[in-house]
Amino acid sequence: MVDLRFSYEKGKEVLKGVDFKIPKGTMVGLVGKSGAGKSTIINLFCRFHQPDSGMIRVDGHDLNDLNLPWWRRNIGIVMQDPFLFQGTLTENIAYCKPDASFDDIVKAAKAAHAHEFILDKEDAYDTMVGDGGINLSGGEKQRIAIARAILHDPPFLILDEATSAVDSETEEKIQTSIQELVKGRTTIAIAHRLATLRNADHLIVVNDGLVVEEGTHKELIHREDGHFRKLVDLQTKNNRIRSETIEVGDV
Amino acid sequence: MSDSKTLLTWERGQLWWEKEGEEGPRKAIALYARPISAWGEGISILDQKDKSEIIWVKTSDDLNKNNKKAVLAALEVRYGFFEIVKILASEMNFGNCIVKVETRQGPRVMNVVSAWKNVLFQKDGSVIIRDAVGNRYRIPVPSAMDPISQNFFRQTF
Numbered sequence: 001m002v003d004l005r006f007s008y009e010k011g012k013e014v015l016k017g018v019d020f021k022i023p024k025g026t027m028v029g030l031v032g033k034s035g036a037g038k039s040t041i042i043n044l045f046c047r048f049h050q051p052d053s054g055m056i057r058v059d060g061h062d063l064n065d066l067n068l069p070w071w072r073r074n075i076g077i078v079m080q081d082p083f084l085f086q087g088t089l090t091e092n093i094a095y096c097k098p099d100a101s102f103d104d105i106v107k108a109a110k111a112a113h114a115h116e117f118i119l120d121k122e123d124a125y126d127t128m129v130g131d132g133g134i135n136l137s138g139g140e141k142q143r144i145a146i147a148r149a150i151l152h153d154p155p156f157l158i159l160d161e162a163t164s165a166v167d168s169e170t171e172e173k174i175q176t177s178i179q180e181l182v183k184g185r186t187t188i189a190i191a192h193r194l195a196t197l198r199n200a201d202h203l204i205v206v207n208d209g210l211v212v213e214e215g216t217h218k219e220l221i222h223r224e225d226g227h228f229r230k231l232v233d234l235q236t237k238n239n240r241i242r243s244e245t246i247e248v249g250d251v
Numbered sequence: 252m253s254d255s256k257t258l259l260t261w262e263r264g265q266l267w268w269e270k271e272g273e274e275g276p277r278k279a280i281a282l283y284a285r286p287i288s289a290w291g292e293g294i295s296i297l298d299q300k301d302k303s304e305i306i307w308v309k310t311s312d313d314l315n316k317n318n319k320k321a322v323l324a325a326l327e328v329r330y331g332f333f334e335i336v337k338i339l340a341s342e343m344n345f346g347n348c349i350v351k352v353e354t355r356q357g358p359r360v361m362n363v364v365s366a367w368k369n370v371l372f373q374k375d376g377s378v379i380i381r382d383a384v385g386n387r388y389r390i391p392v393p394s395a396m397d398p399i400s401q402n403f404f405r406q407t408f
Contacts, residue, residue, distance in 0.1 A: 102293060116304070119304075120302065
C-alpha cells in the first residue's frame with residue numbers, strides 16, 4: 001500500500017497517507033482504536049471503495065488494473081458476525097464453491113472445528129439455518145464462515161476475528177481453526193483482542209489515519225512508550241475492571 | 252478415519268466400540284451426516300460419552316463386514332423410516348395436522364406441526380415427513396399412491 005489517502009466526506013480524511021507492505025503468504029495484524037482507519041484499509045483492499053490518491057499493488061500490479069470479479073474471487077472474508085443465508089449447513093459451507101464434493105465440505109468443516117457441533121444437530125449437515133431455520137451461536141456461525149473460507153481456498157484472506165462473545169473453550173477452537181486457515185495465505189487480520197495477534201507475523205498499528213508503528217508482537221510489546229503497548233495496557237486495565245465488576249455483581 | 256483396528260458390535264439394542272489393545276467395550280452412536288438429503292453418504296461413529304469421532308466413512312461399504320452389520324443395525328433403529336403406502340384421513344386441528352396412514356410397518360397416526368419445515372420434498376421426488384415426536388415417514392413416489400391418498404396428500408401438504 002503506497003501513500004493511501006481516502007475520505008468518506010470531503011475535507012474529512014480517514015486515511016492520511018498509509019504505507020505498508022505485506023510479504024506474500026504472511027499474516028499481518030491491523031491494530032488501532034475504533035475509528036483509526038483499519039476497516040477503511042480493508043474496504044480499499046477489497047475494492048469496495050477507491051482511494052482518493054495512492055495505490056495498492058499486488059505482486060507488482062496496480063489493484064485497479066485487475067479484473068474486479070477475479071480479484072474478489074481471490075479474497076476470502078471471515079467476519080465476526082458472518083452472513084448465513086437460508087439453506088442447509090452444507091449449502092452454507094459450499095457457498096463460494098457450489099460444486100464442491102460432500103467429502104471436501106466435511107474436510108473443511110473438520111479443519112474449522114465445526115464438524116463436531118454440526119453432527120450434534122438433529123439434522124447434522126442437513127440442518128436448515130437462516131430465516132426459518134435454527135439459530136446458531138456466534139461461535140458456531142464463525143466456524144461455519146471459517147469452513148467456508150477453507151473450502152473456498154483463496155490466496156488472500158481478511159479476518160475480522162473478534163471472539164469476545166464466546167466462551168474460552170470455543171475461542172480456543174476458533175483460534176486453532178484460524179491458525180489452520182491462515183497457513184500459507186496472505187492475511188490481513190483486524191483484531192479486537194490484542195492477545196490473539198500473537199500469531200501474526202507482523203503488526204501494523206494505525207492511529208488517526210496513519211501507520212504509527214510496525215513490528216512483531218514481541219518487538220512492539222517491549223516498546224515502553226509505543227502505541228501498541230499503550231493499547232495493550234488499556235485493554236488489560238479494562239478487562240480487569242470488567243472482571244472485578246462481574247465478581248462484585250456475582251456477590 | 253479407517254475402522255481397521257476398531258471393533259463395532261450391536262448388542263442389547265446398543266452400539267459398542269473397542270480398539271485393539273485398549274480397554275473396552277464402550278458405548279457408541281452411529282449418525283448419518285445428511286439424514287434428510289442423502290442418508291447413505293457420510294456416516295460418523297461417535298463415542299457416546301465424550302462425543303469424539305471414532306470412525307468417519309463415506310458409506311457403510313467402507314466398513315468391514317462385521318462393523319457394517321453393527322452400524323446398519325444402529326442406524327436402522329435411529330433413523331428407521333415408516334414407508335407410507337396410503338393416506339387414510341387427515342384433519343387440521345389448531346395448526347396441528349393429524350394424518351392417519353397405512354405404512355409398510357402397519358397403521359400409524361402422525362401429528363405433523365410446522366409442515367413448512369417438517370415436510371421435505373426431495374430431489375428424487377420422494378417426500379420425507381417428520382412428526383411431532385420425531386418419527387420419520389417417507390413417501391417414495393406420491394403420484395404412485397391411490398387417488399384418494401393423493402388427494403389427501405395435496406390437501407394436507
